[in-house]
Amino acid sequence: MKIVRVFAHRVDLPLVEGSYKWSGGKSVSIFDSTIVGVETDQGIVGYGEVCPLGPFYLPAYAEGVRAGLRELAPHCIGSDPRELGKLNHRMDAALKGHPYVKSGIDMACWDILGKVSGLPVCQLLGGRFGEQVRLYRAISQTPPDEMARNVANYKSEGYTRFQLKVGGDPDLDIQRIRQVREVLAPSDRLVADANTGWTQHEAMRVVRAVRDLDVYIEQPCLTYEECLAVRRNTDHPFVLDENVDGLDMLLRAKSDLAMDVVNLKISKLGGLTKTKQIRDLCVSMGIAMTLEDSWGGDITTAAIAHLAHSTPEEFRFTSTDFNSYVTVSNATGAPQRERGFMKASDAPGLGIEPRFELLGPRAVDIH
Template sequence: MKIKTIKVYQVDLPLHEGQYNWSGGKSVQTFDSTVVLIETDEGLSGIGESCPLGPVYLPSYAAGVRTGIKELAPQLIGDDPTQVSVMSRKMDALLKGHPYVKSAIDVACWDILGKSAGRPVVSLLGGRDGEAVRLYRAISQEDPEIMARKVKGYKDEGYTCFQLKVGGDPDTDIERIHAVRDMLDSSDVLVADANTGWKLHAAKRVVSAVRKLDVYIEQPCETYEECLSVREHTDLPFVLDENIDSLEMVLRAVADRAMDAVNIKISKLGGLTKARLVRDLLCPLGIALTIEDTWGGDIVTASIAHLAHSTPSGNRLTSTDFNSYVTHDLAENAPRRVDGFMQAPGRPGLGIDLIPEAVGEPVMVFS
């Protein structure tokens, strides 16, 4: 099997809530997502999606996805997309760094691999573990009482895990964490996610002030060294996210005992091929995992569902359904939340079908 054509689409994904806010005054109203369609000489096709969280969250930006694909795609024509590890290594050889550029291509190759094998991607990633995957809801940064009210609303929809966007003024963040924890059940999970937003002294103030609460602390500071210092200052369960951007960084963090849990963002690592590798390294070590991505629609949500549902349930902290945040459907048969949980599709490949009118005409075609 050989790649015959690669088509690239640009899609805007507006938010149901109108705006998403996180640390440092950062916000996004509409997400700029890139969809990739790979067609083969045997009639099979695969889709992938990459959607950075704006240009100021990670070293990635929406137009950069398409610029990078323009560099890669012509050199992948004629290759076998079912050789996912070979394809991943070739992309690394052709373009140093920029993993978020490679992710949509990698996921599309997994979609083709699953279809060619007649198996859902979840089976190829290790097998479906459990009936469903528990989801978290990200709570955009606002006043404490507004955030608590939104948590109550989402709890009524079935969510039992909440990722609270903090990383602002430490006194206000302490109020936010207390206000939300006070109205949750003891079995509910609360993650205070600073998204690198606190200075070291502020992070230590916050973790001290909430030390008696049942709450996870996620990525308090920008640098790994600062986060490690906060980790040594608290007994609360500790999550790393933004700093975990490569296998080498994973190995360093494991050696330093720097975290109890890790957020695996598929596009930050370069796609399902490398995300699976990181997951399979961390699981035997007892590290809990949140399986997610930077953002996206139906295609990203499907890839998350397959990786999350194939992750051992004992290691699975939570996951997310980004397609429930946005107003624009990209694919039919995409996974949907049911009472705070979702399942990986059971059809071959990603198990979803691109809606042509949803993506419009391609902005680039390579053949």
């Protein structure tokens, strides 16, 4: 079996809440997502999705996905999509860095492998653990009262995990954390995610001010060294995200005891193959994980579900269902949330099929 064509479609994903706001005044109202297709000489087509949060979040941007595919895809023609390790080695040799560009191709090839074998991707990634995957809800940064109301509303829908977008004015963030914690049950988990938005002294003020609360602190500062300094001065459970962009940083953070939980984003790491490698190492080292991606629609959500469902439950801190945040469904068959949980499909591959009537013409077509 050989890859004979790589193509991509662009699709806009407007947000249900109108906009999504996080640290530093950053916001977005419509996500620009790329649906990647990989076609084989046997007529089997697999699909992936890449949706950066924006060029101001990680070293990734939407048009960069498509530009990168034009550069990378010719090197994938002729490869066997089932040989994921060999394919990733070839992509890394052909394009240094740019893991988010490679993610859509890798994801699509896992979809092909599942379709060829007749198995859902979660079984190929290690097996299905448990009956469902617990979800968190990301709470856009707004005034404290409004954030508390939003959390209460989502709690009524069955969510028990909340990722509070902070990283703004420290005094307001302290209020945000306190007011939201008040509307939660003791068993509910709250993560204060600064998305690198605090300076080190601001982060120290916040963690000291909420010392009495049950809250996780996620990625408070821009650099690893700043985050480590905060980590060493608080007894709150600690999550690293943006700084852990590969195996080397994971091992460094483990050696420094820099985190209790790590956030693994599929496109940040270069696809399901490399995320699985890091996931499996985290399980071996006893590190819990948030398993997700930067953003996306139905296809990304399906990939997250398969990755999370194939992870032992005790190491699954949480995941998310990005397709419930947007107004456009770009594929059929994707998991749908139910009382704060979702399930990976039992169908072969990712279990999805793109809605081509919504995608428009191909933005990339390499063959």
